[in-house]
Amino acid sequence: MGLIFIRTVIVFIATLIVMRLMGKRQIGEMQPYELVITLIIADLACIPMADNSIPLLYGLIAILTVYFLHQIICVLDLNFPAAKTVVSGSPSIVLNKNGIDDTQLKKNNLDVSDLIESLRVEGYFSLDAVDYALYEAEGTFSALPKPNYQDLQKSLPIIIFDEGKADEKNIRRTERPLKYFTDILKEHGCKDIKKVLVMTVDGNGKIYMQIKGQKYRVVDKKWEKTLW
């Protein structure tokens, strides 16, 4: 049983490390260690239950070990903030008043389209509609909108450039050539589209763009007709 204890501790820690390394994308509404417990405990309970050749005590000791580790993590969580950060992680502010923080996104294995998707789920369709957006340690997403955010999202923005890559399908929807957008980038001092973190455009011609390492910019081209 001592071996099962040690083996369970090793599997628990290894799974927890992997979950932490995978970032917030894999978690979703659970602390990393809670997800690890959920993943492990189901198997621990099932294997000795279903396999008659394994003593039930093997499963019970492993479950008791998981409980023991859970209690230790609870004590660490409450008393040692540094340990809490190591075990559970910390919130990641992925969008601030300067725009998208791609370092934080990459740290959590997320990309700009994931952020846009999370914003849409929260009801914010335009990147400039929010001042702050963050992923909590357990993977949930929250955003602080600008006071006048309703006025900033009159039409659905679509992605033109996503981390240096042009979205041909969306460019066709704008009824404008790629050059139209690269010229806008050039006007703002960006000659290489690979340096573009994101560029979106809404149906009225409002362009949101952010060049890597720079603050975001909003350019309103005021198209003659609303395209979508």
Added chain:
Amino acid sequence: MIRTIVSIFVSLALIIGVAVFENLHIRQTFELFSQALESLYEKTESGTVTHEDGVAVETFWEKRKRTLHIWLPHTAILEIDYQLYEAVGYLYVQDFESAMPKIEILQGMCENIPQSYRFSLENIL
């Protein structure tokens, strides 16, 4: 908080208690079983063994294996059962030549099984 800390110590004490008991129980059981097998082997080698000697070892094992089922995978116990019944069967027909390798296998198992429960890197990994 106190409740959490108490639960940590209680669960740890339970795990350590069960682990120590398991280790001692398995080791002790297999030591006794090994001694019984050694005596059976010596008698078989000298040709003085009777079927009753074999049945005595079998009875000893039958009594002990009930509690071993709690600690060991049942397949390991079944393997010992199989070898032991064969050895006793050979003793019944007085085929000592065939019984001896079976008893040797059992002696080997008595050494190997407790070893697989010791704290060692190869067992953990």
